[in-house]
Amino acid sequence: IALTGSAVGDRPSLGAWMTYGLGSESRDLPAFISMLSNSTGPAPQTPGWGAGFLPSRFQGTLVDGKRGIPYTKMPAGYSQENRREQLDFIRWMNREHLNQLGEDSELE
Structure with a gap:
């Protein structure tokens, strides 16, 4: 309760x-x-x-x-630089996905 x-x-x-x-x-x-x-x-x-x-x-x-x-x-074996590259790539992939689907408040 x-x-x-x-x-x-x-x-x-x-x-x-x-x-x-x-x-x-x-x-x-x-x-x-x-x-x-x-x-x-x-x-x-x-x-x-x-x-x-x-x-x-x-x-x-x-x-x-x-x-x-x-x-x-930070996971073992990763540097700040590796992690930044990974996060930048994920951000790029998310933007591409959003561009393909158009505006969607659930994705933004």
């Missing part, structure tokens, strides 16, 4: 509703985060930060207080 008003877990969290209604300050950062503390196992289900039936872009980001945000460290 925490932060959704539903025991079933199919409803958007409070943060998801706020993001849906008010928008986000930044396109490059999550609109809200949910912090876990004293976690010892896998992350629980998403009722506290989930989007429920709203589109997934309104879901929050889970941050583990002990381990931080997953997948933000």
